[in-house]
Structure formats: structure tokens, C-alpha cells
Amino acid sequence: MEKLRILHTNDLHSHFEHFPKIRRYFEAVREHPEADQVFTFDAGDFMDRSHPLSDATEGQANIQLMNQMHYDAVTVGNNEGISNSHAVLERLFTHAEFPVALANLLEEDDTRPKWANKYLLFTTKKGTRIALIGLTPVYPMTYGPNHWHVKTLQSTMDQMLGELEGKYDCLVMLTHIGLNMDRWLAKHYPQIDLIVGGHSHDLLPKGEKHGHTWITQTGKWGNYVGDIQLELNDRHQVEKIVPTTIPTASMPAQASDEAEIQGYLEKGRQLLMERQVAYLPEKFHDDTEAAVQVSMEAISNFAGTDFAILSSGLFLTPFKAGLITQYDLQQALPHPMHVVKSRLKGSDLWRLVMEIEKNRHYLQKFHLQGMSFRGKIFGEMHYQGIKVDMVRRIVYVNGREIDPDQIYELACLDHYVLVPFFPTLAIVGENEFLFPDFLREVVGKYLAKRYPLKEGQHERSNRNE
Structure with a gap:
């Protein structure tokens, strides 16, 4: 009989406030494993550029902290794969001391990234062969415009299982595809023993069994750690899998934890504050409206359009007058969103505006989670170049009544294509996702051009603070 133990995390999203406890839990289990061997895995979205230190270091701080936890393998989530540019992801794992399992993401020429393993094979101390396959959404x-080729789950699994035939005793999936797709895998590939999943932020306290296959997921942000017991017989066959989840809040804290956590924030803040962006005039002082308007100018300039839409809930803080740094932008716009250029017939643009107006009062205070949003409420919708007369249900573009047959180009965000409130965008919009810059980078570059830094302004700003 062989006993194995798998510790796992998913969707940490740079919530460094839980890292000290998780690190100690991993260390304690390794010191007293109560099993023949311990493995540690992460199922993706371990980084999130809404944390200042992740943003300032392009995820390298995350890699350093993951190294301290001694993971045996990780996979890549959409936050690593899409919120980062192609170039940033290419160098993300340069200093990683753990392998990356990722079967379904390739370069545009269908070669495999140098840091990605199509599968991993582990042999335990007692000779059990464990195959590990990683999957991203x-x-x-969005992967396409970021110069990646993402393969379907079926084609990937068929290929990997063909290559792995006869090479493993236990098949483990490390997936960032969400619970529904994990269930699909369990149904269509019953040879899978265990799925360590993520992406949909589901908490499965005791796991979920489908036929022969167990599915596990620990929710989000490191609020829980997964701890799985496996038992195998002398023929290396899995006889028992017992998944559990441990609340991080139940783990003992140490006096040094708070200083460590605040240190990550302060280091990120200092690095980003050193990167000056622009010097804004007085009209921006504590005025969210002004921030929204200039940001619509920024995304329409970036997309090459006359029209734009943005919601006020994106702006967690307004811009300030005077010197603005990357830290100010990161605090105002932490969302890993990309600009989209949407081509719409006039009749469809009219319908989109009607959808916006129909939902306007509901969305003003609607608490929103997910789909790249890092704020609290959706907020007020704003237009650039568009006016609406709801009494007569007439939409004006650049001062003229909309032509139902003309094609219009609108700058918006991938967020608006994904949320269910504006179906016209997703259904009939010809949507071009613009990479690599994401929202705050687009806004920052525009501010730098329109309100450039001038000699002496930095010194004046320091004296006034």
C-alpha cells in the first residue's frame, strides 16, 4: 500500500496576505507528511496585476514567492496568459524553480513555448508513475490577438492520452478551465483519476466525484488550501481519493505576517511611484467625470475610432491634479482589461445604446464580480461622440442622427463584450481585441502625450505633498 498527499491552490490572484500561512502549511505537511510522499500543485491565476508588486515586477515577485513554496508543478490561467503581453508571459518563468504543465497553448507557429511541458511524469518513491496534464481556458x-494558439480540450486530450498510453499508473489533470469543463473532462475521459481545477472560483470542500474521477477546487484568493489523500495498492492502482479543503483563516498567524504582507504592498507602491506618467491640470482634481472623459479619449485614440463607451465603476479612485504616477493609475484602474474595436451597423449601434439606457439605473449600483472587473459597482455608463434622446428614442453620433445602414466603429472594453447586459456587442459586433496594452497602459500613454511632464514639475509636486 502507498499513501500520497497532494496540496494544491488555485486562483491566488496575488492575494499575498495569505501567502505566509500557506507557505507554513506546506512546510508543516512536508515535515510531518503522514504519507509516503507529498506533491504541491497550483492550478493557475496565481498572479494578478491589480496588486502593485505584481504589476511593478510583471509577475516576477509572484514567481519568487511561489519558489519559496516549492511547488512541484503549476499551470497557466487566463490572468497569466491574457492579462500579460506575449513577451511578458514568455519571460515570466525564467527564474521559476518549478515546471509548468501546459498542453493546449502554443506559439503561433504551433511550436511549444520553451517553458511549457505538454505533460509531466513523476515517479514516486515506491515506483508509481503519475502523469500530469495542464490546461488553460x-x-x-483573446489568446489569438495576443499571438498564442490555444487548442481545444478534445484535440489536446486525444493527443496527450495517445502519447501517454502505457506510461502512467495515475492520471492527474491540472486545469484552469472551470468546474463545468472539469465535469466535461470527467465524463468524456474516465481514465482521469483526479482533476485539480481552478478558474470558476468554486469551493468544493470535500471534492466532487463523477464516475471514477474526482474533481477538486479551492475557491479563490488563497482563502482555502486543498489537501488530498490518495491510497494506491501494490500494483500502483488508485484505490481511494479523499479531498479536503483547509480554511486559511484557521491556520495560525505569526507576529511577522502583517509586516511581511505590508512590505509587499509598500515595495510595489514605491516601484510604481518612481515611474512618472504625466502632469495633470487642476480640472482633474478628485473629478471622476474628468477621468472617464479623458480615458474615453484614450481608448478611442488607441482604437482609431470616433466613438467610445466607459463605465464610472471602473475608476476606483479619480485622477488627481499634478504629478500622476503608475501607482496612481494602478490604484485607479486595476482591471486587466483590453480595448476592443467594435464595428456595428447603425441599426445595431442604436440597439446597443438602447440596451445601455435600459440597464442604466440598474447598473449604477450593481455589485459586479468577475470578468476582469476589480471594482465594486458597475457604475454610470458614459459616451464619447454619442448622444441619445430617450423621449423620441433617437441616437445622435457626432451631432447627426444615426444612419441605420452606415458602419460605425466604437472603442469599448473586452469586459463589455463578456458581461450579459449588452448582448448586441457580443452577438453582432465585429469585435477586434487589441493587444498588448491593457486599459491603464492605454490611458497612461495617452496622458503622457497629452499632459507631458515638464522640467521642475516633479520637484514642485514633492514640495506640495
Whole structure:
């Protein structure tokens, strides 16, 4: 009989406040494993550029902290794969001391990234062969413009299982595809013993069994750690899998934890504050409206359009007058969103505006989670170049009544394509996802051009603070 133990995390999203406890839990289990061997895995979205230190270091701080936890393998989530540019992801794992399992993401020429393993094979101390396959979400609309080729789950699994035939005793999936797709895998590939999943932020306290296959997931942000017991017989066959989840809040804290956590924030803040962006005039002082308007100018300039839409809930803080740094932008716009250029017939643009107006009062205070949003409420919708007369249900573009047959180009965000409130965008919009810059980078570059830094302004700003 062989006993194995798998510790796992998913969707940490740079919530460094839990890292000290998780690190100590991993260390304690390794010191007293109560099993023949311990493995540690992460199922993706371990980084999130809404944390200042992740943003300032392009995820390298995350890699250093993951190294301290001694993971045996990780996979890549959409936050690593899409919120980062192609170039940033290419160098993300340069200093990683753990392998990356990722079967379904390729370069545009269908070669495999140098840091990605199509599968991993582990042999335990007692000779059990464990095959590990990693999967990222199949999002061609966003992976494609970021110069990646993402393969379907079926084609990937058929290929990997063909290559792995006869090479393993236990098959483990490390997936960032969400619970529904994990269930699909369990149904269509019953040879899978265990799925360590993520992406949909589901908490499965005791796991979920489908036929022969167990599925596990620990929710989000490191609020829980997964701890799985496996038992195998002398023929290396899995006889028992017992998944559990441990609340991080139940783990003992140490006096040094708070200083460590605040240190990550302060280091990120200092690095980003050193990167000056622009010097804004007085009209921006504590005025969210002004921030929204200039940001619509920024995304329409970036997309090459006359029209734009943005919601006020994106702006967690307004811009300030005077010197603005990357830290100010990161605090105002932490969302890993990309600009989209949407081509719409006039009749469809009219319908989109009607959808916005129909939902306006509901969305003003609607608490929103997910789909790249890092704020609290959706907020007020704003237009650039568009006016609406709801009494007569007439939409004006650049001062003229909309032509139902003309094609219009609108700058918006991938967020608006994904949320369910504006179906016209997703259904009939010809949507071009613009990479690599994401929202705050687009806004920052525009501010730098329109309100450039001038000699002496930095010194004056320091004296006034």
C-alpha cells in the first residue's frame, strides 16, 4: 500500500496576505507528511496585476514567492496568459524553480513555448508513475490577438492520452478551465483519476466525484488550501481519493505576517511611484467625470475610432491634479482589461445604446464580480461622440442622427463584450481585441502625450505633498 498527499491552490490572484500561512502549511505537511510522499500543485491565476508588486515586477515577485513554496508543478490561467503581453508571459518563468504543465497553448507557429511541458511524469518513491496534464481556458478571441494558439480540450486530450498510453499508473489533470469543463473532462475521459481545477472560483470542500474521477477546487484568493489523500495498492492502482479543503483563516498567524504582507504592498507602491506618467491640470482634481472623459479619449485614440463607451465603476479612485504616477493609475484602474474595436451597423449601434439606457439605473449600483472587473459597482455608463434622446428614442453620433445602414466603429472594453447586459456587442459586433496594452497602459500613454511632464514639475509636486 502507498499513501500520497497532494496540496494544491488555485486562483491566488496575488492575494499575498495569505501567502505566509500557506507557505507554513506546506512546510508543516512536508515535515510531518503522514504519507509516503507529498506533491504541491497550483492550478493557475496565481498572479494578478491589480496588486502593485505584481504589476511593478510583471509577475516576477509572484514567481519568487511561489519558489519559496516549492511547488512541484503549476499551470497557466487566463490572468497569466491574457492579462500579460506575449513577451511578458514568455519571460515570466525564467527564474521559476518549478515546471509548468501546459498542453493546449502554443506559439503561433504551433511550436511549444520553451517553458511549457505538454505533460509531466513523476515517479514516486515506491515506483508509481503519475502523469500530469495542464490546461488553460480555450479563449481564442483573446489568446489569438495576443499571438498564442490555444487548442481545444478534445484535440489536446486525444493527443496527450495517445502519447501517454502505457506510461502512467495515475492520471492527474491540472486545469484552469472551470468546474463545468472539469465535469466535461470527467465524463468524456474516465481514465482521469483526479482533476485539480481552478478558474470558476468554486469551493468544493470535500471534492466532487463523477464516475471514477474526482474533481477538486479551492475557491479563490488563497482563502482555502486543498489537501488530498490518495491510497494506491501494490500494483500502483488508485484505490481511494479523499479531498479536503483547509480554511486559511484557521491556520495560525505569526507576529511577522502583517509586516511581511505590508512590505509587499509598500515595495510595489514605491516601484510604481518612481515611474512618472504625466502632469495633470487642476480640472482633474478628485473629478471622476474628468477621468472617464479623458480615458474615453484614450481608448478611442488607441482604437482609431470616433466613438467610445466607459463605465464610472471602473475608476476606483479619480485622477488627481499634478504629478500622476503608475501607482496612481494602478490604484485607479486595476482591471486587466483590453480595448476592443467594435464595428456595428447603425441599426445595431442604436440597439446597443438602447440596451445601455435600459440597464442604466440598474447598473449604477450593481455589485459586479468577475470578468476582469476589480471594482465594486458597475457604475454610470458614459459616451464619447454619442448622444441619445430617450423621449423620441433617437441616437445622435457626432451631432447627426444615426444612419441605420452606415458602419460605425466604437472603442469599448473586452469586459463589455463578456458581461450579459449588452448582448448586441457580443452577438453582432465585429469585435477586434487589441493587444498588448491593457486599459491603464492605454490611458497612461495617452496622458503622457497629452499632459507631458515638464522640467521642475516633479520637484514642485514633492514640495506640495
